[in-house]
Amino acid sequence: MPDAPNPKARMHPSHTSGDESAHPRTLADTPYAELAVTTNFTFLRGASHPEEYVQRAAELGYRAIAITDHNTLGGVVRAHITAKELRIPLVVGARLILQSRDWFSLLVFPTNRDAYGRLCRLLTLGKRRAAKGDCLLTLEDVVAHSAELLVVIVPNAALPALIPNELGRLRDVFDDDRLSMAITRLFEPDEVDRNATLAAWADAASIPLVAVNDAHYHDPSRRLLQDVLTCIRHGCTIHEAGSRLFRNGERYLKPAAELRRQAVRRVPCGAASKSPSARPDFISTNCAMNIRAKSVRTDLLPCSISKRSPGKAFASDSPKELAASCSIRFTTNCA
């Protein structure tokens, strides 16, 4: 696979002052980049092509769009071609499904060419161990290949009680500069309480939160296709599928303003904040900051890095330095 492309060679449309009609300021005010995107390169799960995601992300004025297929980088090439045309930053990444860790999966994003190589080697390692179409990775493997990777924990539906310990361990392994935890707003039952718990745990382990929408299709109309794919995966008819399908059709690329509205109102940062107040305070600056923090994390991703500071900023393996250079980049880009 070629070196990561550089769509940032030209400025992202939302940064140019001229073309206000195409990208109104309101969208630029709510920087959002979808980090959990499952394309049809994750067989029988994703229901949209990578190009469609990128195109829709550009239309919605996202700051960037990630492609994170399950244990593969397959969708990246076609996403890159479209991203280059549309001049939207593409975040190359993958979603790692780990053995014997079923309460979470990991989104990993390489920050430079070397890290990308390491990620490829990691995936090769996992695929060699398993039968065709499968991938067998453990957390230890990821740790061994994790230098200069940014890692986002995506908790699954079922949360075992021992998560706080596990989170602490993950944080020790990945260092807080590179680790964050995803919070979703998919209108699942008890999601508000669940997110409050997760936020409290993440806070205790000082892991920053990011909002993701776990996109499985770019447009809500693709829910039908996604349901059918799920049925094919389980080898059942749609009448038997029941709870194996998704509960609703929220896993699409939503307008940033809509997501921001939901996230700001509902991601319960009240529980995460230090205030001992019993009343959950849904509106919190914490959350908004987290969304911005995510944009930090996307801005430093490989495409932008490779050309602007060719290898220099990341010559050191120290995550602290890495993070420092990231935040500088953030201020120069967005301030």
Add this chain to the structure above:
Amino acid sequence: MAACCDRAEARGVRVGLSIEHAVSLIGSRFVAILPFTPEADRTALAALGRWALHFTPVVALHPPDGLLLDIAGCEHLFGGESSMLALLAARLDRLCLPSRIAIAPTIGCAIAVARYHAAPHNNVSVEQVAEVLFPLPVTALRIDDVTADTLAEIGIHTIGQVHRIPRTDLAARFGGELLRRLDAALGLVPEHVEPHRPVAPLSEFHDFDGPVTNLAVVEFVAHELLTCIVERLSAQQHGARILEYTIRHADRTQSVVRQSLTRANQNLAHIWSVLHPQFQRLQSPFGVESIRLEVVASDTVSAHQIPLWRDDVIESRGDTERAFGELIDRMAQRFGNAVVFAALRVDTYVPEQAYTTRPHTDTQTDKGAPNQNVNRPSRLFEEPEPARVLAIVPDGPPARVEWRGAAFGVQFARGPERLALPWWSAPVMPARDYFEVQLTNGRFVWLFRESDSGRWFVHGEWA
């Protein structure tokens, strides 16, 4: 086509052909075509297995058409292995069953030789095992088709060829199964016969000397039969689930008294208490000639002490379970089977379709118990009841609810849980946002908003 006779085979008919093809090959109108009935074949094989108990107490079925007899220690009763083989063959011949028989030191070898050796009847001694086995095809080892095909692709057709491959390579390329089968056939690892034990149906029978018109006598005999049956069931640690009396009358008619129980039960007093009313309804103007009681279905129950007095303290879980079953039996008997039923969960997101009912005697249980961690109201209304609700648009929680002609404030609201309802069944229902809401009067209700119309409904209530 599943099977054919030798004459048809001589004309080129093979298993797997279509009927038309087979008939055209034979080229004759006089072809007997019978339907293939695997179930009946199996029953017949089981019957033959029972017949084979003449020869040895350990008989196993080897479907579709084989029997495994463990004759160790039995052969001298028939004058040695060879004469036993001859006797078996002769007996089977008398039953008009063409047979292929092999006596061998290992199960694998016996099966391979019986099914694949050229001669129909063989007696293989310990020393001959390898010699006899090696020329046979690999399929004689009872391996799956995939392995056999793979072996054929690399030019390995006989067991001897397999044996010549180094063991480590075999295990690496074909897994442990092939090696295990080979070793079992050669007698290097032990293999056992799983004996087929025919179960006699549990039934009791009483023939009266003449027609009996006194129904009290019939009732008494029925109770006696039940006592015998319950004793036999208890000895096997079984309990009856379905009991059936067949009562023959003097006028050649018969009546059937059938009782299903919710849980397997071996409590005589209880079973009789649910059966008794049915006997009281029994009529026999010409008298009863005979009565027969059969256990149609039974189930294991854990051993328990029969309480001396009915109102003894119920202790173990098994006791609770039994007491629960008895309660349901009595309720069903009083109110009728139609009104007593059990609920069964259905794996779907649609609340209205999330359960179905089954008869209380049906043993079918929830499969996989979906939606376990989802809070659902204890009472779901038949029809969602419209309500007027004040809420933040577009998806905020309710703040004030007007329902059934009264207005309530909202103390607590949790949600929304968004359910997109099935798109594959017409009419397509709009998505719903469900909220768990506590009203100011203390009631917990389940409210939802229809996504397209924005109308609110109360769908259920936590009692």
